Amino acid sequence: MKRKIQRSMVFVLTGTLILFYILLAVLLYNRNLQLLQSEVQQEAQYIRTAINISGTQYLEKMDEVDLNTRVTQIDKNGAVLYDSKSAGKTEENHKERAEVKEALEKGYGEDIRMSSTVKQELYYYALLLDDGTVLRVAKTMDSLVYTALNVLPFMGVLMVVMILVALVLAKWQTARLIKPINELNLEKPLENPIYEELTPFLEAMDRQNKEKEAVANMRKEFSANVSHELKTPLTSISGYAEIMKNGMVRPQDMPAFSERIYKEARRLITLVEDIIKLSKLDEESVEIEKTEVDLFELCREIVSRLAPQAAGKKVRLAVTGEPVKYFGIRQILDEMIYNICENAIKYNVEGGYVDVWAGNTLEGPKVAVTDTGIGIPKEHQERIFERFYRVDKSHSKETGGTGLGLSIVKHGALLHGAHVTVSSTEGKGTRMEIKFPREKEAALL
Numbered sequence: 001m002k003r004k005i006q007r008s009m010v011f012v013l014t015g016t017l018i019l020f021y022i023l024l025a026v027l028l029y030n031r032n033l034q035l036l037q038s039e040v041q042q043e044a045q046y047i048r049t050a051i052n053i054s055g056t057q058y059l060e061k062m063d064e065v066d067l068n069t070r071v072t073q074i075d076k077n078g079a080v081l082y083d084s085k086s087a088g089k090t091e092e093n094h095k096e097r098a099e100v101k102e103a104l105e106k107g108y109g110e111d112i113r114m115s116s117t118v119k120q121e122l123y124y125y126a127l128l129l130d131d132g133t134v135l136r137v138a139k140t141m142d143s144l145v146y147t148a149l150n151v152l153p154f155m156g157v158l159m160v161v162m163i164l165v166a167l168v169l170a171k172w173q174t175a176r177l178i179k180p181i182n183e184l185n186l187e188k189p190l191e192n193p194i195y196e197e198l199t200p201f202l203e204a205m206d207r208q209n210k211e212k213e214a215v216a217n218m219r220k221e222f223s224a225n226v227s228h229e230l231k232t233p234l235t236s237i238s239g240y241a242e243i244m245k246n247g248m249v250r251p252q253d254m255p256a257f258s259e260r261i262y263k264e265a266r267r268l269i270t271l272v273e274d275i276i277k278l279s280k281l282d283e284e285s286v287e288i289e290k291t292e293v294d295l296f297e298l299c300r301e302i303v304s305r306l307a308p309q310a311a312g313k314k315v316r317l318a319v320t321g322e323p324v325k326y327f328g329i330r331q332i333l334d335e336m337i338y339n340i341c342e343n344a345i346k347y348n349v350e351g352g353y354v355d356v357w358a359g360n361t362l363e364g365p366k367v368a369v370t371d372t373g374i375g376i377p378k379e380h381q382e383r384i385f386e387r388f389y390r391v392d393k394s395h396s397k398e399t400g401g402t403g404l405g406l407s408i409v410k411h412g413a414l415l416h417g418a419h420v421t422v423s424s425t426e427g428k429g430t431r432m433e434i435k436f437p438r439e440k441e442a443a444l445l
Helices: 002-054 057-062 098-106 142-182 196-245 251-283 295-313 330-346 393-399 405-416 439-443
Strands: 070-074 080-083 108-114 121-128 134-140 291-294 316-321 325-328 353-361 364-371 419-425 429-435
Touching: 002 057, 002 121, 002 134, 002 142, 098 108, 098 121, 098 134, 196 251, 291 295, 291 330, 295 316, 295 330, 295 353, 295 364, 325 330, 330 353, 330 364, 330 405, 330 429, 405 419
Parallel strands: 316 353
Antiparallel strands: 070 080, 070 134, 108 121, 121 134, 291 325, 353 364, 364 429, 419 429
């Protein structure tokens, strides 16, 4: 980055100096041209006055003087009567020369062109004399070009000096500009006194740091919860097995002990399976094999599987609605609806009911599960989708479960672009809805 800044600063200076030289050369050329024109015109006025007073013999005396000025006298027919640079050569007719024609018409004329006689670019200025002839004075313009070229060496030396100075200044300025960036506290970016232009970048970095911190805390909490949840059934299994191993169980109690070990083992297997499911959903490594799923028919199958559990709890199960198809991952959709329905049964009251509705709405397909259970306190409703979060830990232990069911629902909904809403009143019941996107919106997922 330092080298780029230095190079760009030197490049800008070099370009500026070149542009400055070009502009200076143009200005000098134009200024010298104006001075040359003024000098030639003034000289022509003096010569005309002298000729009008003393006659053409004045021109004959000019041959004795070595002048850089070319003086020519032309009659009204274009014939050259006198030319200071002809060296005795016969000049061609000048009637069609622009400055001569203009002088014959207006009394004066001027032109800039390459001379065929002296092989140089000249500035011509012509004046009409009293006797009807034309006096023409001309000077070479080579001096203007030489003036511009003479500035070039000086400008070249100046450019080299300026580039060297710019290089030193660029290094110093770059180090000064980069220093605050090099000293950034990446852990607390917003606490750094830094350039205003970097504020959006630092704010984004701060958000990213907070997100990383939140994820790290979530992982720590998740690890702690997993360790605790795994330890409980393992401790139970180990304790019962040790008692049986030491022969401290009566033969008639063996079936009960075996049943407890089996239940804890099943609980452990379920927990591990749920953790694996969540990990796959987090990493989006589930096999994306979407098919057309009839949500109403899927709800009927789930209710059928949960019927024995509902009967044991003395909870009535019902499915209402209409056939509605959605293009999604059947296994994930099954787990989402199953977990919500299972919770509705677990946390229901004896003699209560669970109504499962599936159908189409103006917003898209929807599945709603309504129960008459114990409800969820308002302060807990936003956190129930967190992993291992339990509203009532003692009650949750009695009902079983891993505490990951609603987390699976949340991640499954994200995978399908769906939205889960909860409305609950403590002691009266809960209603959970999974709102799926419409067909056109789902096609974009």
